[in-house]
Amino acid sequence: EPEVTQTPSHQVTQMGQEVILRCVPISNHLYFYWYRQILGQKVEFLVSFYNNEISEKSEIFDDQFSVERPDGSNFTLKIRSTKLEDSAMYFCAGTGTKGTDTQYFGPGTRLTVL
Amino acid sequence: KQEVTQIPAALSVPEGENLVLNCSFTDSAIYNLQWFRQDPGKGLTSLLLIQSSQREQTSGRLNASLDKSSGRSTLYIAASQPGDSATYLCAPSQGGKLIFGQGTELSVKP
Numbered sequence: 765e766p767e768v769t770q771t772p773s774h775q776v777t778q779m780g781q782e783v784i785l786r787c788v789p790i791s792n793h794l795y796f797y798w799y800r801q802i803l804g805q806k807v808e809f810l811v812s813f814y815n816n817e818i819s820e821k822s823e824i825f826d827d828q829f830s831v832e833r834p835d836g837s838n839f840t841l842k843i844r845s846t847k848l849e850d851s852a853m854y855f856c857a858g859t860g861t862k863g864t865d866t867q868y869f870g871p872g873t874r875l876t877v878l
Numbered sequence: 879k880q881e882v883t884q885i886p887a888a889l890s891v892p893e894g895e896n897l898v899l900n901c902s903f904t905d906s907a908i909y910n911l912q913w914f915r916q917d918p919g920k921g922l923t924s925l926l927l928i929q930s931s932q933r934e935q936t937s938g939r940l941n942a943s944l945d946k947s948s949g950r951s952t953l954y955i956a957a958s959q960p961g962d963s964a965t966y967l968c969a970p971s972q973g974g975k976l977i978f979g980q981g982t983e984l985s986v987k988p
Contacts, residue, residue, distance in 0.1 A: 795974060807922070807967065807978040820973060855921060859974075866912065867976060871921040 766790040768870035770856055776876045780845050785873045787839040787856030795859050797867065798831065798841050800824070800852040807855070813839070846877045880905045880972055884979035891958055892987050899953040899982045901968035906946050908970040913942055913953050916965045916981065925966075926953070958986045 769788045777783050789796055798810040812819040813831050830842045839858075843850055853874050857867045881904045891897055901911075910929045914922040926942045928935040928951070935942050941954040951968055965983045969976035 797975065799976070799978075806980050807969075807976075809975040809977065812975055820975060857976075866924050866927045867971075868924065869914075869922040874919075 768856060768858060768868050770854075770870035770873050772873060773871065774874045774876070776878065777846055779848060779877055783843050783846055783875060785841045785843075785854050785856075785875070787841075787870055788837060789839055789856065789858035790868060791837075793858035793860050793868075795819075795861070796833070796839050797857040797859075799855045799857065799869075801855070801872075802849075802852045810841075810854075843875075846875075848877050851875055851877045880908075880970065880977045882968060882970065882977050882979035884966075884968060884982050886982060887980065888983040888985075890985040890987065893958060893960060895958050895986075896954065896956050897958055897984070899955070899966050899968075899984070901951040901953070901979055903949045903951075903970045903977070905970075905972065906949055908946065908972055909974070911942075911944055911951050911968060911970045912976065913940075913951075914967040914969065916967060918965075922967065955984075958984075960986045960988050962986050 771786045796813045801807045811821040811825045828844045832840050853872045855869050855872045857869045859865045859867045883902050885900045912927050913925045926935050928942050928944045939956040944951045963986050965981040967981045969978045
């Protein structure tokens with residue numbers, strides 16, 4: 765069964781550094797999402813991405829964040845200058861049809877900002 | 879703004895019990911609602927997707943119901959097993975994005 769994969773599984777970085785989190789979605793998916801979960805809190809929507817453009821973003825997704833699909837398979841989330849409060853689990857997800865199909869999640873990247 | 883509440887926050891039951899997890903949401907304009915399972919420190923495993931036009935969806939020992947007009951969904955787990963111990967999350971879909979509840983942490987004792 766196809767799976768969503770994410771790398772790395774754990775990233776430790778210093779405050780102010782740039783990080784890139786990577787996701788390989790299921791091949792026939794067209795709509796992609798990033799979510800995050802701060803320890804002990806709810807999973808929160810960050811951004812949705814379709815046809816190489818951002819469809820929607822939350823207020824969390826400020827100018828420090830960007831998303832790309834650089835080569836038609838990988839899907840990345842970049843944080844330009846990490847803050848302590850960016851420490852969280854980051855999940856990517858995908859679906860074939862907006863709104864009506866199951867969203868399949870990757871295993872997550874745990875980001876720790878020191 | 880959609881708010882999702884799950885009750886109870888935690889539940890501990892002996893093996894074999896049937897149980898119900900509750901989810902309520904404030905905005906009924908949803909495409910569908912997904913129930914997920916999350917093991918500690920792990921990702922989200924989709925359990926059931928129930929479309930906004932459906933009332934129920936079943937998968938094995940799991941049954942999800944949806945009453946969109948009243949903003950409620952329930953997840954029924956039959957004959958619970960220790961392997962069912964996890965956090966269960968409900969997430970209605972609005973505009974494609976999922977809005978998550980805090981979850982119900984379930985512990986099934988052998």
